[in-house]
Amino acid sequence: MKRVIKIAALVACLLWSPVLALAAERGPVTNLPLPRFVSLKAAEGNVRRGPSLSHRIDWVFKHRNMPLQIVAEHGHWRRVIDRDGAGGWVHYSLLSGSRFGLIEEDMSPIYKTADTGSLIVAHAEMGVVARLGQCDKYWCRVTVDGAKGWMPREKMWGLMPGEIRE
CATH class of the missing domain: 2.30.30.40 (SH3 Domains)
Known part of the structure; x- marks a missing residue:
């Protein structure tokens, strides 16, 4: 009987894993695809170590319209990476859906x-x-x-x- 339950659990996991994988491709805040591309709306944008103003600024993006890839979301914050793979957390108000x-x-x-x-x-x-x-x-x-x-x-x-x- 235990063997039947283990097999049923394994089958259920295999059947549900594609559904879970699809759900993981959407942002928990916006329900938009992850990853996705946006651009820097402002002339400067602070890139922080974590998703809040209390986190340290690691560097500053200084090029308006620079394309960035959003890889995570948390509240009003988006984790982004640039072309070189450098990234951090940026407030969503600094980003635009315009594409570059x-x-x-x-x-x-x-x-x-x-x-x-x-x-x-x-x-x-x-x-x-x-x-x-x-x-x-x-x-x-x-x-x-x-x-x-x-x-x-x-x-x-x-x-x-x-x-x-x-």
């Missing part, structure tokens, strides 16, 4: 259309922040310092794998 990408390759061409054979309208330096528009599996519409065009998505950080933006 960080150029990862120096002098990346921005094309007129989503085709490497099309006219190059500009080049973007590594580390420049680009406003993201429509994105498909391979290309994103970007705006960089007034230049508008298309860039291969693998040249940017700030998008979830397979994310499509319309």
Whole structure:
């Protein structure tokens, strides 16, 4: 009888684990997907060791529109990481849902259309922040310092794998 109960418990765990895994992919505060990308709304944002004003400031993000990845939520606080994996807790009021990408390759061409054979309208330096528009599996519409065009998505950080933006 004990063996039957153990087997039933194991089967129940196996059946429930996909459900629990799906539930873990949502933030407990916002019910939005975790992880997800946002941007820094303010020109400066304190990054704290924990989710409250009483926690020490480890450093300060100093680039408006910098893409950040939210990996956890706690009350009004979001745990974020930057492109280099450095992170901490930031108050939600410093973050925006506007989407930006960080150029990862120096002098990346921005094309007129989503085709490497099309006219190059500009080049973007590594580390420049680009406003993201429509994105498909391979290309994103970007705006960089007034230049508008298309860039291969693998040249940017700030998008979830397979994310499509319309």
